[in-house]
Amino acid sequence: MELNPAQLDALVAIAESGSFDGAARALHVTPSAISQRIRALETSAGQVLVTRGTPCRVTGHGRRLVQLGRQTRLLYEEAGRELRTATSVAVAVAVNADSLSTWFREVIAGVAGRRDTALRLYVEDQAYSQDLLRSGDVLAAVTSDPAAVQGCTVEPLGALRYVPAATPQFLDHWRRGRGFDWAAMPTLVFNDKDDLQPELLRRRGIAQLPRVVHRIPSSADFYAAVLLGLGWAMVPSLQARDDLAAGRLQRLSRDVTDVPLFWQRWRLDSSALADLSADVRAAARRALRPPAAT
Numbered sequence: 001m002e003l004n005p006a007q008l009d010a011l012v013a014i015a016e017s018g019s020f021d022g023a024a025r026a027l028h029v030t031p032s033a034i035s036q037r038i039r040a041l042e043t044s045a046g047q048v049l050v051t052r053g054t055p056c057r058v059t060g061h062g063r064r065l066v067q068l069g070r071q072t073r074l075l076y077e078e079a080g081r082e083l084r085t086a087t088s089v090a091v092a093v094a095v096n097a098d099s100l101s102t103w104f105r106e107v108i109a110g111v112a113g114r115r116d117t118a119l120r121l122y123v124e125d126q127a128y129s130q131d132l133l134r135s136g137d138v139l140a141a142v143t144s145d146p147a148a149v150q151g152c153t154v155e156p157l158g159a160l161r162y163v164p165a166a167t168p169q170f171l172d173h174w175r176r177g178r179g180f181d182w183a184a185m186p187t188l189v190f191n192d193k194d195d196l197q198p199e200l201l202r203r204r205g206i207a208q209l210p211r212v213v214h215r216i217p218s219s220a221d222f223y224a225a226v227l228l229g230l231g232w233a234m235v236p237s238l239q240a241r242d243d244l245a246a247g248r249l250q251r252l253s254r255d256v257t258d259v260p261l262f263w264q265r266w267r268l269d270s271s272a273l274a275d276l277s278a279d280v281r282a283a284a285r286r287a288l289r290p291p292a293a294t
Contacts, residue, residue: 003041003044003065003068004037004040004041004044005072005076006037007037007038007040007041007044008041008065008068008069008072009027009037009069009073010023010027010033010034010037010038010041011037011038011041011049011050011058011062011065011066011069012066012069012070012073013026013027013034014034014038014050014056014058015058015062015063015066018055018056018057019054019055019056020034020035020038020056038050041065045061045065047059047061047062048061048062049061049062049065050062063135063136064136066135066136067135067136067151067266068136069136070092070136070137070139071136071139071266071268073090074089074090074091074139074268074270074272074273075268075269075270077089077090078270078271078272088116088117088118089116089117089118089272090118090120091117091118091119091120091139091140091272091273091276092120092121092122092137092138092139092140093119093120093121093122093138093139093140093141093142093276094121094122094123094124094129094132094133094137094138094140094141094142094143095121095122095123095124095129095141095142096123096124096125096126096129096142097123097125097190097218097219098160098219098236098239099126099142099160099261100121100123100219101219101220101223101236101239102160102236102238102239102287103160103238103283103284103286103287103288104142104280104283106279106282106283106286106287107276107279107280107283110275110276110279110282110283111276111279114272114275117272117275117276119276120138122137122138124141125190125191125193125194126142126143126144126259126261127143127144127145127193128193129141129142129143130143130145130149130264133149133152133264133266134149134150139265139266139268139270139273140263140264140265140266140273140276140277141263141264141265142157142261142262142263142280143261143262143263143264144259144260144261144262145262145264146260146262148264149264151266151267152264152265152266152267153264153265153267154262154263154264155262155263155281156260156261156262156291156292157261157262157263157280157281157284157288157291158260158261158284158285158287158288158289158290158291159258159259159260159261159288159289159291159292160236160238160258160259160261160288160289161236161237161238161256161257161258161259161289162196162234162235162236162237162256162257162258162259163234163235163237163240163244163251163255163256164200164232164233164234164235164251164252164253164255165226165232165233165234165235165240165243165244165249165250165251165252166226166229166231166232166233166249166250166252167226167227167228167229167248167249167250168247168249168250169229170185170229170231170232171232171250171252180252182201182204182206183201183206183208183210184210184211185210185231185232186210186212186213186214186230186231186232187209187210187212187213187214187231187232187233188213188214188215188216188222188225188226188230188231188232188233189209189213189214189215189216189233190215190216190217190219190222191215191217196233196234196257197209197232197233197234199257200234200255200257203255212231213231214230214231223235223239223240226249227243227248227249232252234257235249237256238287258289260291260292261284261288263277263280263281263284265277
């Protein structure tokens with residue numbers, strides 16, 4: 001099978017835009033040129049790579065070529081940077097919202113010092129970010145899965161600790177004797193994938209969430225809602241440290257949940273990816289709990 005970079009670019013552009021017209025606009029060519037490139041690539045591959053529709057979708061066979069196309073684009077961009085024919089290198093990374101609001105900001109500060117690197121972040125739950133690696137949407141990810149995606153390396157970063165917290169006023173209302181009415185007091189969830197609060201309730205013998213559950217799919221707003229007394233939640237200890245010390249928040253119990261985090265990246269000889277990985281390791285070493293011994 002002979003692969004043409006222009007054809008791979010067309011396939012990646014369709015995957016990102018969802019249409020031949022969108023791909024044409026992204027690559028500054030005509031839709032007819034995109035169609036010709038895809039037909040040629042499908043002929044070479046002997047497979048249908050794009051299902052035509054609204055939107056267009058890349059098939060299972062096509063997704064592997066999308067991965068290759070994105071990886072090839074990164075290497076071409078780095079070569080262009082070295083030859084001074086390109087102005088930047090784009091690195092797509094998946095990171096969970098709580099990491100982005102806490103320790104990963106140090107990583108962003110490191111990228112800010114490299115003017116020729118463009119960071120493309122995908123915000124996704126740490127248990128699902130490896131799906132973005134498999135699809136080729138990202139070249140690296142903060143994930144909770146220790147098993148490496150095929151074609152990737154994986155290394156432990158440490159654990160992000162969560163503690164149950166709420167405002168003193170909220171807890172006074174729901175206090176029952178020496179404890180709290182865990183089964184009834186309102187709680188918050190980030191989204192449908194957020195199992196931190198249900199898991200703590202199950203540990204306490206409570207099988208169901210309370211009648212009132214607030215859903216706030218933004219890490220900063222989620223934490224702000226806890227500070228406003230909307231309910232209790234498991235919050236990152238890094239994020240809550242100052243408010244707990246000042247008494248604006250109180251812990252409901254000594255329970256903790258440590259979520260192990262791992263750094264997965266494609267095996268590419270990429271200086272941009274290597275620099276980013278070094279930033280991630282340094283930030284995690286300073287902020288996260290040490291990785292468990294193996």
